[in-house]
Structures are given as structure tokens and as C-alpha cells.
Amino acid sequence: MDATAAPLLTLDWTRFQPRRVQAVRHRLHRHPLLQLDELLALARRLEAAGQLRRIGADAEAGTPFIATAADVGALQRIGAEKGWAVLRYVQIDPTYRGLVDTVLDSIQSHVERVDPGMHYRAGFIFISARHTVTPFHMDVENNFILQMRGHKTLYVWEPDDAVAVSEEARDRFHHHRDLIRWREELRDRAHVFELHAGEGAYMPATSPHMVETGDDLSVTMSFTYLTDATRHDAWLHDLHYLMRRAGLHPSSVGRHPALDALGWRAVAALLGVRRIAQRAAGRPVEPTHPPYAAPGPNEGGRA
Ligand SMILES: [Fe+2]
Incomplete structure (x- = not known):
């Protein structure tokens, strides 16, 4: 994309607070790498790397978040069947690493004015059938979640909302997720974003969220990172x-x-x-700020 044209991501940076949910706009939905044929080709490469996962058709807001291994055939049936697939850690693919870097490079200086130390970059792409639910959960990374195709209703709670998720549940989050529990009445205290192509939201790390797709096939991409503060x-x-x-x-x-x-x-x-x-002891010492996320086992919770 032309770096001299309008910003890829547009938000009011004067209002940007790293620990507050905020609406964003973008122009990535027309990007050639985010069209279905290119995404299917990427899915074939990620399937071979074990980074193509899916969640079942019967998931509801309170269902435990468990993504299982998927194949490209299952991805191609989405649309005819319910459920969704996630192309995880797309930055392990050199082409899509370029896309992740292009987008995060374009906002890094704005982010780091108030939230320094951007690292552990990653990208996740969600291809979802109509009327599919991503269960209530939270993630460890800051997340720009951008709608590329179709419609999603995104419910997000502030990262310090102790009614949505208690402080004890947050303390246990890296070990156990049993105290992160959906209740229907939580909808009333959420930020609700009706996302269409070109729209999105910034979700700070550990902002609980839940997603429902609309009447069409949906494609969404999350650009994620950690900072010193996270x-x-x-x-x-x-x-x-x-x-x-x-x-x-x-x-x-x-x-x-x-x-x-x-x-x-x-x-x-x-x-x-x-x-x-x-x-x-002569053992390898991991860097404290790796530039990109390392794919792990099925930790779930990324959507
Ligand atoms: Fe998520």
C-alpha cells in the first residue's frame, strides 16, 4: 500500500490511552493479502505449521474457549457450516510478517508516546460463518481488531472492569481460567461495536471480550503486541x-x-x-523483548 496515502489505521491519537477501549477505522479491507483466495493459500501454509485452528459450531458466550486443530477443508466449508477458523501467528509467514510490520510500524510512534516498548508482534486472522459466537475470554496482548468483511458485534469490557472479571480471576489468568465466567447481564456494561469492513477497535491487554457474527461470512484480523507495561x-x-x-x-x-x-x-x-x-548453567537465555510472538501450544483465548 502507498505509504504516502491516508493512514492505514485512523483513530484520535490525542485520546489514545493504552488501558482504555477505543474505536478505530482502517483501510486494510481492500488489501490483496486479506482477500479469501490469498487467505486460503495462507491457511494451507499455516496448516502445515500447525497454526490453523477452529472452534465448533455450537459455541456460546459462556462456552470454554478451546480451539482445536483444523484443516483447509474445514475452512472451506465455513459458510456452509457454522463455526470459525483462526489463522494463528501469521507473522511466521514472511509475506504476512510484512503486513503485520507495515501496520504496526505505521502506529508505533503514536503508541509508544504513552505505552513504550512495543514487541512480541503477531497477527491472527479469523474466518467465521454467519451467526457464530466467540466465547467470553481475554488475552494477554494489546489488540487492534479490524473487520475486513461481513459484520460482527464486538462486546468489550474495560481491562480494569472487576465486575466483568474479578481481580482474583485476573491474578489466576496465566495459570487457570476457571474464574472467568460469562453472565448474560454483563452485556449491559460492555462497549458494543457494530463492526463492518473498514471499522475496528483497540482492546487493551486483558480486556474481556465476546463476539457474535452477523448474517454473512466474516473476516477479521487482529494485530497484537506487548509493551513494557503489559x-x-x-x-x-x-x-x-x-x-x-x-x-x-x-x-x-x-x-x-x-x-x-x-x-x-x-x-x-x-x-x-x-x-x-x-x-x-550454559542454558539459552530468552530475550526479554522478542520482536515477534512465538507460536505456543493451544493456549486459546485469542480472537
Ligand atoms: Fe480474543
Whole structure:
């Protein structure tokens, strides 16, 4: 796409807050790599890499989020059947890594003015039948979710909405997701986005969300990343999870910045010791800020 033309992603950057949900617009829905024939070709490559997954036709808002391995045949039947498929970690494909970088490069300076340290970039593409539900869940990454085709109703709750997901559930999130529970009355407190091609939303890390598709085949792409702050918050929740297991009652992450800073210094010191021990043992030491997400096992929850 022409870098001198209008921005790929448009939002009011003067209002952008990394921990607040916000509407966005975009012009990626006409991009050749996001048309169905190119996506089927990508799906064949990702199937071989084990990164093509699907969720069943009978999923509802409260269904546990479990995506299972899919094949391109199943993807081609979407439209005739219900359910959806996700092309995960598309940045492992060199062509689509270029697309992920083009989009995230175009917004990086805006994001990093208030949320420095963009890393762990990834892209996920969702191809969904009509009248399909993505169950209530949350993810670890900041997410620009952009509608390319069809219509979706996206329900998003703020990342600090303790009614939607309790602080204890957030502390347990990296270990257990049993306390993340759907209740029908949560709809009333959600941001509701009626997304058509060219529209989207910014969802901060750990914003609970749930999606329902409209009357047509839907294609959506998420551009995701971590920052220094998302990494700190994740470790603080982990620390609080351990404190709860020890019978303590930690305050909410973000409520007391001075306490959070103390907690983070303790975590950083432990991580430093671990890295020194790994080096001393001759074991590989992972970078703290890898530029791209590493595909993992079926962790689910990405939509
Ligand atoms: Fe998600």
C-alpha cells in the first residue's frame, strides 16, 4: 500500500490511552493479502505449521474457549457450516510478517508516546460463518481488531472492569481460567461495536471480550503486541497469584503504583537472578523483548 496515502489505521491519537477501549477505522479491507483466495493459500501454509485452528459450531458466550486443530477443508466449508477458523501467528509467514510490520510500524510512534516498548508482534486472522459466537475470554496482548468483511458485534469490557472479571480471576489468568465466567447481564456494561469492513477497535491487554457474527461470512484480523507495561502487569498478577496462594490479600494491580513499583523491583531482581543462573548453567537465555510472538501450544483465548 502507498505509504504516502491516508493512514492505514485512523483513530484520535490525542485520546489514545493504552488501558482504555477505543474505536478505530482502517483501510486494510481492500488489501490483496486479506482477500479469501490469498487467505486460503495462507491457511494451507499455516496448516502445515500447525497454526490453523477452529472452534465448533455450537459455541456460546459462556462456552470454554478451546480451539482445536483444523484443516483447509474445514475452512472451506465455513459458510456452509457454522463455526470459525483462526489463522494463528501469521507473522511466521514472511509475506504476512510484512503486513503485520507495515501496520504496526505505521502506529508505533503514536503508541509508544504513552505505552513504550512495543514487541512480541503477531497477527491472527479469523474466518467465521454467519451467526457464530466467540466465547467470553481475554488475552494477554494489546489488540487492534479490524473487520475486513461481513459484520460482527464486538462486546468489550474495560481491562480494569472487576465486575466483568474479578481481580482474583485476573491474578489466576496465566495459570487457570476457571474464574472467568460469562453472565448474560454483563452485556449491559460492555462497549458494543457494530463492526463492518473498514471499522475496528483497540482492546487493551486483558480486556474481556465476546463476539457474535452477523448474517454473512466474516473476516477479521487482529494485530497484537506487548509493551513494557503489559509485561510488568502480567508479572505483577503472577506475583499476586502467588501471594493469594500463600493466604495473603494483595491489592489490585494499578491501584497503588508505589506498591506495584516495589513488587516489580522484586520480580525484576528474581528474573535477573534466573538469567544469571541460566547463563552459568550454559542454558539459552530468552530475550526479554522478542520482536515477534512465538507460536505456543493451544493456549486459546485469542480472537
Ligand atoms: Fe480474543
